[in-house]
Amino acid sequence: MDRATLIEMTQDALAHGKAGTMRLAPEVMKVKADIYTDEERFEREKKLIFRRMPLMLAPTAELPNPGDYKAMEAVGVPVLLTRGKDGKVRAFLNSCTHRGTAVALGTGNTSRFICGYHGWTFNREGKLIGVASRDDFGDVNTDELGLQPFPVLEKAGLIWAILDPNSTLDISSFLSGYDQLLEGFGFESWKFFESRTLRGPNWKIAYDGYLDFYHLPVLHSETFGRNIPNRALFYPFGPHTRVMAPSTVLPMPAGLDFADLEQQDSSEWPTEALMNGVWTIFPHISIATFYGGQRGVMISQLFPGDNVSESFTTQIYLSEKPLTEESRAGLHDQFKLLEYVVQHEDYGTGLRQQRALDAGMTEYVYFGRNEGGGQVFHGWVQKLLDTSNDDLHGLFGEHKQAAE
Known part of the structure; x- marks a missing residue:
């Protein structure tokens, strides 16, 4: 486990939270809207990304x-x-x-x-x-x-x-050191709770949402996002990105928040407190922590559908500790809420977005300077579409971006 980097990112989030700042991308990114609707490109994405990259x-x-x-x-x-x-x-x-x-x-x-x-x-x-x-x-x-x-x-x-x-292709190289951070969860001993599969829009529309805190207080104002700021910090490791809020509002271990961490030496910080935020694994995974009943994570496993306007996401819910009757009830309630949030708020919005883009009257979509995660993601999608098999191996490795 790369604890030193986990501490460095947490310190970075604390500093930005106190200062009320965030890092911004150099400029607004303009993307052709037909990346979400073009069938030929969609088939290339399946072949050159999902059939070539580790899943x-x-x-x-x-x-x-x-x-x-x-x-x-x-x-x-x-x-x-x-x-x-x-x-x-x-x-x-x-x-x-x-x-x-x-x-x-x-x-x-x-x-x-x-x-x-x-x-x-x-x-x-x-x-x-x-x-x-x-x-x-x-x-x-x-x-x-x-x-x-x-x-x-x-x-x-x-x-x-x-x-x-x-x-x-070497899978470890593809992970770009990100797996050393994911070891902080200790998933080897976690317990499987439940899974289900939801239908969504084009796989990139769905994935955009996992990299986006900008929408949280608007789209999720009636569920869990009302008091969450819309700012985010992005930490890329090759094509994979961790997303954290520069604030004290994300879920933390019981009885602990970021303010408590400031009073402790970083060597004493519990590993659990270093693992908050959203962890995305290119090209199709999102991992987020929740505390309904007891600590759990929802792993969202996204796959393209049969056509360009469709995707399917299997939500896999894991429990950190062995399941009891009491914890099962809490985990069930948390997982049920997340089903509503994703199916009706996130993917409901995404499907409406898909229908509008399918009309063919939108030329571009935009990713702001505050949406660096989406910019990195779409940059990697295009890079892989442009890279031959012979040149693929040179793309990955220790691409760790330290906190600034």
């Missing part, structure tokens, strides 16, 4: 034990995540090597995957261990017919995979 497919809490698995679809690709007897997480194309049928559905725990079409059987490590009526079927080399693996990395209690079995 955070699950928290460790969804597959904590050997034999646990999760079958899902990501950008049209059926994926199977498994945890082997050795405790290692693996990712595969969820497609039987006989005829292509999915070998698993949903989530569960098993020692093997049996295709429901003809009964071919694979172990948790993806090896083909059984061909039904093998003598009748004929001679095949089972060593060559295991499930197709994807590159995968489990780090900081989160699981990334690249949906290209031939990719040589």
Whole structure:
């Protein structure tokens, strides 16, 4: 865990909060509005971003034990995540090597995957261990017919995979040191609570909102945003961005606020107090802390839909501590509120924005000097669309931006 950088960012937020200031981008950014509506560009984004970049497919809490698995679809690709007897997480194309049928559905725990079409059987490590009526079927080399693996990395209690079995992109390099900060959550020991999936607008419209505190006191005035300032500090690490408020109003551990931190030596600051704000992981993840019932986080996992005007977000809610009857009630109420806020306020607004842009009469949208997170995000989207496979590796690494 990079505690020194976490402290540095918190000190930076404290200083800006006391001074009533924030860092501003050099200028207003003008973006062509058709980036949200152009089908050809949309297909390129799926291919060059979602099929090339590591995607955070699950928290460790969804597959904590050997034999646990999760079958899902990501950008049209059926994926199977498994945890082997050795405790290692693996990712595969969820497609039987006989005829292509999915070998698993949903989530569960098993020692093997049996295709429901003809009964071919694979172990948790993806090896083909059984061909039904093998003598009748004929001679095949089972060593060559295991499930197709994807590159995968489990780090900081989160699981990334690249949906290209031939990719040589280093996932750790892509994370640009950001994973060392995410380790501050200690997600390895957190508990899965609930998940659900919501429909939204174009994936970039949806993602813009996760990087934007500017809208909080306006759009969310009737839920939780009324007393939240609309200013934000942005800390980019490569394409990933942490968003913090230069104020004392974001959720903090019980009985503690930023003012208390000022009275303590930074060496005594609890790690929990250093992890507030919104953590976005390019190109499709947002992590935010809440305190309903007990400390929890909502991980928003965003994927493009079947067309340019549609996206789907799976909200995964984790609990820091083991679940009790009392804490379940509080977590449920908090998660239910967040469902309303995102579905009706954030995505409801986004879908109306989408319809207006689909009319084709808007030439540009704008990101102000106070919307640096959105500027960084759209800069990276364009950079990846313009970068060839041969040049991809040089984009990532230790791109840490220290607080100024």
